[in-house]
Amino acid sequence: MVPAPIPDNENDRLAALRELLILDTPPEERFDRVVRFLAEEFDIPMALVSLVDGDRQWFKASVGLAVCETPRETSFCGHAVAQPDGPLVVPDALADERFFDNPFVVEAPFVRFYAGMPLVLANGHAVGTLCMIDDRPRTLDATDLAIIGSLRDLVVEELQRRAGEADGSNEAAAE
Amino acid sequence: MSARHTLLLVQPQFLLRRTVASVAREMQLAQVREASSVAAAQDMLVNVHVDGILIDLDDADPAFELVQRVRDKQLCPAAGLPIAAMASACDPSMALRLRDLRVQRLLLKPFKVKSVLEVVAGLW
Numbered sequence: 637m638v639p640a641p642i643p644d645n646e647n648d649r650l651a652a653l654r655e656l657l658i659l660d661t662p663p664e665e666r667f668d669r670v671v672r673f674l675a676e677e678f679d680i681p682m683a684l685v686s687l688v689d690g691d692r693q694w695f696k697a698s699v700g701l702a703v704c705e706t707p708r709e710t711s712f713c714g715h716a717v718a719q720p721d722g723p724l725v726v727p728d729a730l731a732d733e734r735f736f737d738n739p740f741v742v743e744a745p746f747v748r749f750y751a752g753m754p755l756v757l758a759n760g761h762a763v764g765t766l767c768m769i770d771d772r773p774r775t776l777d778a779t780d781l782a783i784i785g786s787l788r789d790l791v792v793e794e795l796q797r798r799a800g801e802a803d804g805s806n807e808a809a810a811e
Numbered sequence: 812m813s814a815r816h817t818l819l820l821v822q823p824q825f826l827l828r829r830t831v832a833s834v835a836r837e838m839q840l841a842q843v844r845e846a847s848s849v850a851a852a853q854d855m856l857v858n859v860h861v862d863g864i865l866i867d868l869d870d871a872d873p874a875f876e877l878v879q880r881v882r883d884k885q886l887c888p889a890a891g892l893p894i895a896a897m898a899s900a901c902d903p904s905m906a907l908r909l910r911d912l913r914v915q916r917l918l919l920k921p922f923k924v925k926s927v928l929e930v931v932a933g934l935w
Contacts, residue, residue, distance in 0.1 A: 669826060673826045673827075673830075676815055676921070677923055677925075740849070748857070778838070779834065779838065779925055780925075781929060782834040782837050782838055783830060783834055783924050784832075785829060785837075786829070786830045786833035786834050786837070787826075789833070790829065790830075792827070
C-alpha cells in the first residue's frame, strides 16, 4: 500500500479547508442531493463528498457508508487531492500497486473501483473530493467523467456559497 | 451533433437540468438555454433563437400547450424544429398527442443523464 501523499502546499491547503467552517457540521441537503444523484446516475453503492483533513477524511455527505470519517493515510481521496489537476480513477484497486493491499480493499467495504474529482476552490486548493466507490471493477468513458465533473463543480459552488453565508452571519453577529 | 445548435431545456429539477446543460456544452453537443418552468421557456422562445427543445411533460397541460404554440408558430418562426420530451408515464392517448405534435423522442423516467445526452445528440 502506498500511503496518501502529503502535498507540498499542505499547510495552505488545510487553512483553506478550515476557512470553510464545514468540518464536523451536520448533513445538508444541498450536498446530500448531489451524492444521491451521483449514486443513482451510475447505479453505484457508495458516493461521498469527502473533505481531507490533516489526519482524516471526513464525509460531509454520503451514500452507502455508515461511518463519517476514516484515516487519511489509507484514503483514496488523500491521493486525489495530491493530484488536483484531474480526476483519480482506479478501475480495479486489486490491480493497482497503490491500493491492492489497502485495508478498505482487502476488507469491508472491499473497494475495487474508485473515481474521485478533486474539490478545488477558487484559491486553487483541493480540499476534498466528490467520489464514488464500487465493490466491483468499472471503467468510465468521457461522458461519465463529464457528468461527475459537472456535479463536482456544483459541490464546489455550494462550498464557496456556504462559506460566504457563514462570513455574512459572522459580520452580522459582530455588529 | 454540433455546438452550433441551440437547445432549449425545459426542466424544473435543478440537478438534472444543470448537469445535462453543463455536459452538453462541454461535449459540444449543443449550446443550451435553461428554463426551470414552462412560463420561463415561453418567455425565452419569444426572445431567443433555438434549434430544438427538450421539455419535461410532468406539468402536462402547460407543457403540451407550449409545444402546440411552437407548432402553430405563435412563439417562434421555426414551427418544425425538433422537439423531444421527458415524462413519468405515457398512456396511449398521450402517445397519440405526442405523435400529432411531432415530438420525435420521449424519455420515460427514471432515466440517466447519459440517456438524455444521447437524445440531445440525436435531435439534429
